[in-house]
Amino acid sequence: MQFFLVMLVLCGATALMASPLIWRSGAAGGKGAEEAALEAAKEAKFREIRDAEHDLRTGKLSREDHQVLDAALRAEAIDLLRRLDAVRGGPAAT
Amino acid sequence: MTLGRACLFLALAIAPTGAIASLYGARAHRRDWVAVGRRSVYALAAVLTVAFIVLEAAFLRSDFSFRVVASHSSHATPPFYKAAAMWSSQEGSLLLWVWLLSLWSSLVLFLTRHRLRELAPYATAVLLGFATFFGALVVFLANPFQLLDPAPADGVGLQPLLRHPSMMIHPPMLYSGYTLFTIPFAFAVAALIARRTDAAWIRATRRFGLAAWCFLGIGILLGARWSWSELGWGGYWAWDPVENAALMPWLVGTAYLHSFMVQEKRGLLKAWNVSLVLGAGILAILGTFLVRSGILESIHAFGGSTLGKPFLGFIAVLVIGSVALVASRRDELRSPEARSYATLSRESIFLVNNLLLVGLCFVIFWGTFFPLISEAVTGNKASVGPPWFDRYTVPLAIALVFMAGLGPLMAWRKTTLAGARRSLQAPVTVALLVVVALLALGVPGRLPALALLAGTAFAIASVVQELWRGVALRRATTGEAPPAALVSVVRQNRRRYGGYVVHAGIALLFMGVAASSAFQHVRDARLVPGQTARIGGYDVRYVRATSRVAPEKVTLGAVLDVSRNGKHVTTVRTSRGYYPSTDPTAGPVGRYFDGDATTEVGLQAGLRRDIWTAVQPDIGAMQRMIDGIDRRFPLAQGDTQGFLLTAVAQRYAAAPPPAVFRLIVSPLVEWIWLGGIVLALGGLIAIWPPPAARRRRAPASSWAARLGRELSGA
Structure with missing residues (x-):
């Protein structure tokens, strides 16, 4: 019984590990490092824009400072969107 | 060979194979080999799950043919503690470590299977490298499936101090924290190797770092709670090496959870962040080493000392490798442009908070390893106590709370x-x-x-x-x-x-x-029934002595009445449990008082204050009686032995000698x-x-x- 179970675990583990070599998937799929980095930067930039908005509304940031900061952040965010679209080969805005 | 042992060998074969496949896949740009590496982690998790179940089942079935079960459990051990007895052993806890590592590794690699193509193979190799090291430990140095032939009729039982509900989940929490810290570590190494030091790897592993921090924090607090309510010394934190070992990665983890945000948003502090992540990962391994090696004396360490050298070697590889990798990637770790922030900004606060946390970690590191440092320098093993730690940590803690x-x-x-x-x-x-x-x-x-x-x-x-x-x-x-x-x-x-x-x-x-x-108010008082001690505005009266005999222990205790200004506040019961020694030369009654003993704390917890009591019965006053019984009935067993123990216990309850009580009134502990x-x-x-x-x-x-x-x- 023990031997049978050991063989079962051995065969199962081997099949699981070797499966990508036996049944090759044709799908390219998956994000490259460039796209992942841009995604992360975009999410962080969006969060920064929202945080600046929150800081303005809670009185931590003056309206003048927020205007300058928000314009800069939005410009950076648009740049990231452009670069993301270029990496993905997706639709471009005008 | 048993199923469990075979699974460990298989795990040890899978881990390096998967690591090599991942590295080959990354270097040769072969996605199929990268997938082999990732699936090796899944396979590792599967075989270690089988091994874990086999050992856990052996504990629950009291299968004493397993040496680890015989030495850490017994028929009398309650089922609740049988299930947890596995991680009270060196072998079982290392299996728990590598099993948890395989589970978390599988989870992160599954979640990132369509992302981070360039990083994932290297991270997989690092995670499997950890698994190879811990797999080798459980295969060659701490085999949990070692068999006894013939199997003993009963086991030694669980270390009495560990019979506390929080001990059921304290080690898995700590080990989850330690193993989860290896995930950001592995991705940080991968980011450095692949020269991708942007925020993508941070984004992918942030939740794992946060989960590590949470699990470790909960584990630390469960340990403190255990210390307060189970250990009879009257505190929850003693700056013990094992406590400190868990606190250090937690502090560094706290630092990077804050400074990550600065890198995410501003692209700043790249070198600092990657150093913190690598530091937290290494400190997590160091924590495991301190618990498992027995290199420093600790009330929490229940491990042997055979694993010291391999652990030290592994930690040396991690430290040297990390330093070399950071140094070789210093250009990639520079911020792309000079980005400033005002003194009055969240970035500045995070920077100060980081310096405080790392400073705190350094103080604790120095104090923890001072015995080894002093021995290396002077030849004498000197240690520093709580006053030394308090002198440096309290000001830093005050500043941190304000931050x-x-x-x-x-x-x-x-x-x-x-x-x-x-x-x-x-x-x-x-x-x-x-x-x-x-x-x-x-x-x-x-x-x-x-x-x-x-x-x-x-x-x-x-x-x-x-x-x-x-x-x-x-x-x-x-x-x-x-x-x-x-x-x-x-x-x-x-x-x-x-x-x-x-x-x-x-x-x-x-x-x-x-x-x-x-x-807090602390007082040690020697009392006989009827006497009262005053502490922190409360009167604590020793009402009567208690005793109880059970198969696994003899319990001697006391009932205390607590009042304030003449008004009854509460009644607390405290006791001390005496477990038999395994020394075959000890007498049938005396062996119970020569073995391990644990304190059952009498605790009245409240939001305003805790009233904490612990009794230390004066066994010396009963020694003549115990010795006399042992001389007259040296071979007493079973019912006879139970009868004799009951006689001793009843005598204690009827005519108790003075007992020493530690009494504590401590405000706001529950908070x-x-x-x-x-x-x-x-x-x-x-x-x-x-x-x-x-x-x-x-x-x-x-x-x-x-x-x-x-x-x-x-």
């Missing part, structure tokens, strides 16, 4: 002076009012404690103010009722408000620490545990995934419009 309050009040990049003044007004007022109230109530003016309590009031007030502001803004735009608005604002930004809740939890925890450390619950809740809020972003890829008429739509939809 926990200050951070949420600051804006990113720049806070205007007027804005800062407006934000600080209420929290500063609350902190000052707390100090005045404490002084007015006659609380002794101990400066560090008052400063820490003022800091906690400041931090809690700042968090409450921020939550209030968020709710007020939400109500102004939606008109929601306050509770609904609170739920909405938290749901909208779980990271921010989860963090704020964590800050409140930390503040509550420090409030408990400050009050219980500075204002430490409540703070821990709040902290865990905050962590859970921050970890919880945000609502799925609504992806809109349709062309927009302008970039600004598209940005607006994505911002509102994401």
Whole structure:
């Protein structure tokens, strides 16, 4: 019984590990490092824009400072969107 | 060969094979080999799960043919503790470690299977490298499936000190924390190898770092709770090496969870962040080493000392490798451009908080390893005690609590002076009012404690103010009722408000620490029934002695009546359990008083104060009686032995000799545990995934419009 179970675990583990070599998937799929980095930067930039908005509304940031900061952040965010679209080969805005 | 042992060998074969496949896949750009590496981690998790189940089943079935079961469990061990006895052993706890590692590794690699193509193979190799090391330990040095032939009829039983409910989950929590810290470590190494030091790897592993921090924090608090309610010395933190070993990666983890945000948003602190992640990972291994090697004396260490050299070798490889990797990638770790931030900004607060946390970690590291350092330098093993730790850690802790309050009040990049003044007004007022109230109530003016309590009031007030502001803004735009608005604002930004809740939890925890450390009353009193001792305004009367005989132990105890100004407050029962020694030369009764003994603390817990009592019966006064019985009945067993033990126990209850009691009245201790619950809740809020972003890829008429739509939809 023990031997049978050991063989079962051995065969199962081997099949699981070797499966990508036996049944090759044709799908390219998956994000490259460039796209992942841009995604992360975009999410962080969006969060920064929202945080600046929150800081303005809670009185931590003056309206003048927020205007300058928000314009800069939005410009950076648009740049990231452009670069993301270029990496993905997706639709471009005008 | 048993199934469990075969699974361990298989695991040891899978781990390096998978690591090599991953590295080959990364170098040769072969996605199929990268997939082999990832699936090796899944296979590793599967075979280790089988091994774990086999060993756990052996403990639950009391299968004493396994040496580890025979030496850590017995028929008399309650099922609840049988299930947990596995990780009281060296072998079982190492199996738990590598099993948890395989589970978390599988989870992160599954979640990132379509992302981070360049990093994942290297991270897989690093994670499998960890698994190879721990797999080798359980295969060659700490085999949990070693068999005994013939199997003994009964086992030795679980170490009595570990028979506490929190011990059931304390080690898995700590080990989950340690193993989860290897995930950001592995991805940081991968990012350095692949020269991709942007924020992508941080984004992919942030939740794992946060989960590591939460699990380790909960584990540390469970250990402290165990110490308070099970160990008879009357404290929850002793600056013990094993406690410190868990605290160090937690502190460094706290630092990087803050500084990550600066890199995510601003691209700053890359070298600092990667160093913190690597440091936390190495400290997590160091923590395991300290518990398992027995290199430093600890009340928490139940391991042997055979694993010291392999662990030291492994840690040396990690340290040297990490330093070399960071040094060789210094160009990639530079910020792409000079980006500044104002002195009055959240970035500055995070930087100060990071320096304080790392400073605190360094102090603890120095104090923990001072015995080894002093032995290496002078030849004498000298150690430093709690006063040394307190001298350096208390000022840093005070500053940290103030930072926990200050951070949420600051804006990113720049806070205007007027804005800062407006934000600080209420929290500063609350902190000052707390100090005045404490002084007015006659609380002794101990400066560090008052400063820490003022800091906690400041931090809690700042968090409450921020939550209030968020709710007020939400109500102004939606008109929601306050509770609904609170739920909405938290749901909208779980990271921010989860963090704020964590800050409140930390503040509550420090409030408990400050009050219980500075204002507790401790007294040791030798009493006979009828006598009373006074402590902290309470009268504690020794009402009567108690005794009980069970198969696994003899319990001698006391019933104490606590009153204040003549009014009954509570009745507490404390006892000491005596477990038989395995020494075959000891007599049938005497062996119970030569073995391990544990204290059952008599605890009346409350939000205002805990009344803590522990009894130390004077066994010496009964020694003549015990020796006499052992001489007359040296071979007594079974019912006869039970009868003799009962006679001794009844004699103790009927005519008890004076007993020594440790009595403690400690204010606000419960707030430490409540703070821990709040902290865990905050962590859970921050970890919880945000609502799925609504992806809109349709062309927009302008970039600004598209940005607006994505911002509102994401």
